[in-house]
Amino acid sequence: MVMEPISVDKAVDIAKRKGLKPGRVKGTDGIQFTKGRNSRLEIIDWDEFKTTLSKRRLQVFESGGWMKIMKKH
Secondary structure, three states, rough: OOOOOEEEHHHHHHHOOOOOOOEEEOOOOOOEEEEOOOEEEEOOOHHHHHHHHHOOEEEEEEEEOOOEEEEEE
16 A cells, blocks of 8 residues: 555545544654544644644655655655
């Protein structure tokens, strides 16, 4: 499977369809998608998620419905 970069808007659409929310690892600036059941993560809003992606030079990649956040190429 090849991971292809996707827009943040497309990632948000996919996440919402899958019941995922933007989350941050408590005490860090690490972000990921979550269903909100992990006590190590705090739910953040989509604007903060987008800002963190930009600030940390990260991008969402997707393949076959799987999404992963990685450094931009």
